Amino acid sequence: MLDTEKQARTVEVEAEVDDMGDALLLPGYSADVEVILEERGDVLRVPTRALLQGKRVYVLDGGLIRARELATGIGNWEYTEITGGLEAGARVVVSIDREGLADGVPAVAR
Secondary structure (H helix, E strand, C coil): CCCCCCCCCCCCCCCCCCCCCCCCCCCCCCCCCCCCCCCCCCCCEEEHHHCECCCEEEEEECCEEEEEECEEEEECCCEEEEEECCCCCCEECCCCCCCCCCCCCECCCC
16 A cells, blocks of 8 residues: 655745744744644544544444544644544544454454
C-alpha cells in the first residue's frame, strides 16, 4: 500500500507585531503559522492520522475490525470532519500502522 502525505510548503510572509511586550525577536527567526480558512463547530470528527487512503477508517464493530468508507468535510493536520459513513460514538482505530490490521480481523479495545 502506498502512503500519501500532505505536502508542506514554505511561504515567505511579512508581519508586523503591534505589542512586543518583553519578547525578544531577532532577525532570522522562523515561525509556524496555521491559516484558518473555515471553521465549523459541533461536528463529528476523527483524528486525521486515522484516515486510510481513499477516505476510509477502521472501526471496532462487535469484536471485529471493519473498514468504513467515509464522506469528509474540512480538515487539517489534527482532525477531519466526517459528513457521512460514521456515527457518533464509533470506536475508530487510530494506530493504523499495526501489523496485521485489516478488515475482518478480531480485536479488543484497550
